[in-house]
Amino acid sequence: MRAPAHRQVDSVFGALADPTRRRLVETLARGGTVTASGLAEQLPITRQAVSKHLSALRGADLVTSTRVGRETHYVLRPQPLDEAAQWIQMVGAEWDDRLGALRRSVEGRGTASR
Amino acid sequence: MRAPAHRQVDSVFGALADPTRRRLVETLARGGTVTASGLAEQLPITRQAVSKHLSALRGADLVTSTRVGRETHYVLRPQPLDEAAQWIQMVGAEWDDRLGALRRSVEGRGTASR
DNA sequence: ATAATTCGCAACCCTACGGTTGCACGTACG
DNA sequence: CGTACGTGCAACCGTAGGGTTGCGAATTAT
Numbered sequence: 001m002r003a004p005a006h007r008q009v010d011s012v013f014g015a016l017a018d019p020t021r022r023r024l025v026e027t028l029a030r031g032g033t034v035t036a037s038g039l040a041e042q043l044p045i046t047r048q049a050v051s052k053h054l055s056a057l058r059g060a061d062l063v064t065s066t067r068v069g070r071e072t073h074y075v076l077r078p079q080p081l082d083e084a085a086q087w088i089q090m091v092g093a094e095w096d097d098r099l100g101a102l103r104r105s106v107e108g109r110g111t112a113s114r
Numbered sequence: 115m116r117a118p119a120h121r122q123v124d125s126v127f128g129a130l131a132d133p134t135r136r137r138l139v140e141t142l143a144r145g146g147t148v149t150a151s152g153l154a155e156q157l158p159i160t161r162q163a164v165s166k167h168l169s170a171l172r173g174a175d176l177v178t179s180t181r182v183g184r185e186t187h188y189v190l191r192p193q194p195l196d197e198a199a200q201w202i203q204m205v206g207a208e209w210d211d212r213l214g215a216l217r218r219s220v221e222g223r224g225t226a227s228r
Numbered sequence: 229a230t231a232a233t234t235c236g237c238a239a240c241c242c243t244a245c246g247g248t249t250g251c252a253c254g255t256a257c258g
Numbered sequence: 259c260g261t262a263c264g265t266g267c268a269a270c271c272g273t274a275g276g277g278t279t280g281c282g283a284a285t286t287a288t
Contacts, residue, residue, distance in 0.1 A: 009136075010133055013127065013130050017130075017131030018275090019120075022123075026208075028209075029205045029209040030212065031212040031215075031216075035234085036234085037235080045277070046277070046279085047235085048277080049277055051235080056275095069234090070285040072234085072235070072236095076209055078205070078206050082206070084202060085199055085202045087136075088195050091139055091140060091192070092143070092192050092195055094140075094144050095190055095192050098143065098144065151263095151264065159247070160249085162247080162248070162249085163246065166246075166247085167246085184256065184265075185255090185263090185264055185265080229288100233284100234283105234286095235284080236281105236282090237282085238281085239281100240279080240280100242276095242277090242278105243275090244274090245274080245275095246272095247270105247271085247272090247273105248269105248271080248272105249268105249269090249271105250269085251266105251268090252266090252267085253264105253267100254263105254264090254265080254266100255262105256262085256263075258259100
């Protein structure tokens with residue numbers, strides 16, 4: 001359980017930075033409409049924009065595209081999400097360690113926010 | 115334990131999108147140099163750029179600045195990180211639910227990636 | 229065969245963003 | 259004192275990124 005490959009973490013956080021993209025991920029997780037233009041109908045933007053966002057998500061391996069007839073279906077791939085969660089958890093753990101060391105050496109200061 | 119306020123999640127993911135910013139967060143979590151220019155020495159960029167990044171992190175409540183004499187110290191505030199982690203976990207849970215429902219209705223298809 | 233969908237690609241705006249440089253202000257030190 | 263250090267603020271530059279529009283290609287329907 002070591003540090004996740006920064007490469008993937010990079011692309012995942014980059015993909016998740018955009019609110020629209022996160023909304024798409026949410027919808028896909030909820031099992032909503034899986035076609036590009038279907039997703040566009042639920043949003044105030046063009047089908048093209050959605051398509052671009054889906055490309056970005058696919059670039060981060062967060063989504064898989066599958067062509068069915070003349071429409072392409074998109075499926076969520078949550079594994080990269082775990083990667084990001086691991087990064088967060090790792091940072092949190094290091095912080096806790098450091099905080100523990102501080103408390104050990106100083107003792108006091110009731111504000112234990114986390 | 116409901117969905118985190120999208121406002122905060124937005125700013126957090128936005129802040130975490132940049133690799134340099136994540137490096138700063140890592141360093142702060144590790145308890146490294148806490149002054150702006152001290153952090154800049156460990157990076158191939160200007161002190162100003164680091165300062166800007168720290169401002170961004172403070173905008174996402176990921177960091178707290180405290181002036182000590184003529185230098186300002188920066189401290190990590192991991193609570194927003196938990197917010198982001200919760201979002202990821204929520205999406206993952208919904209996906210698992212949806213996947214479970216699928217498997218319940220169809221039965222088969224051995225590829226249970228997650 | 230023709231018309232209607234649904235998509236991908238490319239070009240094009242415009243804004244946001246990471247980065248630098250320059251300067252002015254407060255603080256420490258000789 | 260004056261000088262050196264550490265910040266913050268503002269202006270500026272270049273690129274990446276979200277969004278739109280306008281095609282052409284493939285698939286389904288009439």
